[in-house]
Amino acid sequence: MGYLKFDKGSDGVDLLPADNILHVGTAGATSVVLKMDTINAGFDTVTVTYATATTEEQALVRGAINDAIEVAGGAQSTAIKVKLPTLVSSIAFA
16 A cells, blocks of 8 residues: 655655554544554654635545545555645645
């Protein structure tokens, strides 16, 4: 499986292995939490923080991540760009 590629503007990109994502949570105004496979990933959650999203944009976030995971399912060593409606400011692992 491939990687998800999150654009951070002038800070470059962050890559996240798509095969370790078990669930994409409901997007909020500034973040979405991804539940991870703790056996393979070594951490429980990943919080993707982005610029404040409108209600309409929030509805697009979860779908954009799920779409990228679906595409990455057939990829080999490829980074699939996640087309979020706003710029990602950080990705935190816990």
